[in-house]
Amino acid sequence: METRAPFVIVGAFVLAAIIAVFGFVYWLQNTGGLGPRTSYRVQFEGSVPGLLVGAAVLFNGIRVGEVSELGLAPDSPRGVNATISVASTTPIRTDTKVGLEFQGLTGVPVIALEGGVMVAKTGEVPMLIAEPGAGQGMTQAARDALRKVDSVLSENSGALKDTIANFKVFSEGLARNTGKLDGIVAGLERMTGVTAPPAKITYDLRALQNQGPAGKSVNVQWAIPEPTAVAMLDTQRFLFSPAQDYPGFSEAMWADSLPKLLQARLIESFENYDLAHAPLRMAEVGQTEFQLVIDVRRFRVAVDAKPAAEIALSARIVDKNGKVVASRLFEESEKFASVTPPEAAIAFSEAFGRIAKDVIAWTVQAY
DSSP states (O other), rough: OOOOOOOOHHHHHHHHHHHOOOOEEEEEHHHSSSSSSSEEEEEHHHHHHHTTTTTTEEETTEEEEEEEEEEOOOOOOTTTEEEEEETTTSSOOOOEEEEEEETTTTTTEEEEOOOOOOOOOTTTTEEOOOOOTTTOOHHHHHHHHHHHHHHHHHTHHHHHHHHHHHHHHHHHHHHTHHHHHHHHHHHHHHHHHHHOOOOOOOOOOOOOOOOOOOOSSSOEEEEEEOBBEEEEESSSSSSEEEEOTTTTTTTTEEEOOOHHHHHHEEEEEEHOOOOGGGOOOOGGSSSOEEEEEEEEEEEEEEEESSSEEEEEEEEEEETTTTTTTEEEEEEEEESSSSOOOOHHHHHHHHHHHHHHHHHHHHHHHOO
């Protein structure tokens, strides 16, 4: 036997569901889950860009309702009337301040209410007047500010022109009297005892200039990478053993850090020996047949007895496979009379020249 569907029961259930949905919408629209609502009219003098029905209403930063109606003011072409529905417990007064704020990255507009002490008459729906310019956005505010700046510049263009001309005359006067100003500053330094720091004096190593006619040559492409050294030797200062300060050396410095200076002068010495087969820096070439790897052991002024310039370099010849073909330690010392930067620089150049000569002879024989 075929079972009949209880159409009356199904229809009653669908009708009850529809009524419940409409009831929920009506409750949400009129109370919003916030309890009893009260409506107020708000009047804006000017545009309210982006404000929509349903926009939030804040009181002292707390959401208390939303915009329920928007329309143009019939008696004012520039006015906008809005109706807001807020919780009845909101302490709105006739002197409550009304503004328009823009929240979030997208600048969503909301109506902002703030303060108020006057008590409104019961039974009335007071008209709240928004502050002048409440609907003005940041863009419009920036335009107005720039317009005011432009107006100020236009009104004072003559004075600004005179000021710029005066600055020009003043700067030209300073340029003409630079020598006098330097004299005044020097006089002030002498009077106050403050003097400018002395200028740095730069010294250089001399590469080996003439070793005689080139004998055996290195007929492959090779290189001298930047020498390695401990941090103390990676400097431009003159170093002493034992460490102490000597007059004149605080202003003296080498032309480059010691590893770079030694690399440059070693390459120059090989070029003076045989320019056609001189080494390259590693930055200038890719794969090479071998490298002359240098490690700086000592580069100092020894002052135990008579001052002497001491240099010690550890050298290794490494082939393209990373194998050490030969290695040797080169040490030289050159005495000099007085501990002064010029004499020390000359002594270092003499000691380096002898080391460079030995390195060249050893390299061309080892490879």
